[in-house]
Amino acid sequence: xxxxxxxxxxxxREVILRDPQNQLSGxxxxxxxSRSHGLGVDGRRGGEWRKMKKRDLRVxxxxxxxxxxxxxxxxxxxxxxxxDQVLAQAQExxxxxxxxxxxxxxxxxxxxxxxLEKLAAExxxxxxxxxxxxxxxxxxxxxxxxxxxMPTIQLxxxxxxxxxxxxxxxxxxxxxxxxxxxxxxx
Numbered sequence: 001x002x003x004x005x006x007x008x009x010x011x012x013r014e015v016i017l018r019d020p021q022n023q024l025s026g027x028x029x030x031x032x033x034s035r036s037h038g039l040g041v042d043g044r045r046g047g048e049w050r051k052m053k054k055r056d057l058r059v060x061x062x063x064x065x066x067x068x069x070x071x072x073x074x075x076x077x078x079x080x081x082x083x084d085q086v087l088a089q090a091q092e093x094x095x096x097x098x099x100x101x102x103x104x105x106x107x108x109x110x111x112x113x114x115x116l117e118k119l120a121a122e123x124x125x126x127x128x129x130x131x132x133x134x135x136x137x138x139x140x141x142x143x144x145x146x147x148x149x150m151p152t153i154q155l156x157x158x159x160x161x162x163x164x165x166x167x168x169x170x171x172x173x174x175x176x177x178x179x180x181x182x183x184x185x186x
Contacts, residue, residue, distance in 0.1 A: 072120040074100060074113070074131040080141050086130060087159050096157040096186050098178070100131045101147045109151040112171050116153070119175060126186055155181050 077083050077099065090097045100116055102109035113131070120129035134142050134150065145154065151167040153174070163181045167174035 068124065069121050071114070071117045072124060072129065074117060074120060074129040077130050077132045077141070078137055080138065080144060083141060083144070086128075087156060090128065090156070091159050096127050096155055096162070096182075098127060098129045098182070099145065099154045099156060100129070101134055101142070101145055101150060101152040101154065102131060103134050103150050105135070106150045108167060108171075112151050112167055112174060115171050115175050116178070119178060123182060123186070127182060153178050153181075155185055157185055 077086060086097060098116075098120075100109075100113065102113065104110070116129060120127075132141065132145070134147060145152070145161070149166050149168065151174075152164055153167060154164040155162050162185050165174060165177045165181060
């Protein structure tokens with residue numbers, strides 16, 4: 001029998017203090033309780049199995065890092081003037097930017113956007129992520145990006161486009177290609 005608790009103190013107070021035959025084991029961001037009969041088998045040591053006594057057990061808890069965001073929403077670019085401002089600001093900071101050229105009707109674009117927002121959280125301090133909806137901006141902006149297919153993810157640095165990934169395939173492959181593009185130029 002196992003239980004899952006949000007707080008390890010609750011589990012300790014309610015389970016361990018009442019019956020010393022109980023034991024806890026941890027994994028992920030939770031604690032797991034199980035009943036012990038004094039001896040167990042521990043297989044965590046690189047394939048080396050060993051007998052362990054109850055006194056060898058310990059409580060573990062892993063909590064997610066809440067100091068950094070998991071997702072950063074991409075900022076929209078709506079016209080050529082805004083693109084010029086974004087590029088000028090990035091050039092002043094000696095920073096690259098990623099632009100996701102997408103359309104609201106494009107299924108792959110919609111599916112890819114949250115994955116790019118997670119990637120934006122990974123590179124929060126190094127690179128900024130932007131999005132352009134090609135149906136809601138002037139066609140001059142789309143021509144400036146030289147967009148023919150969607151989704152297209154471009155890396156811009158020093159005011160010019162350095163690399164692009166055209167995302168017509170599986171999202172995890174596109175994200176890996178974008179990550180490689182970032183590592184190459186940042």
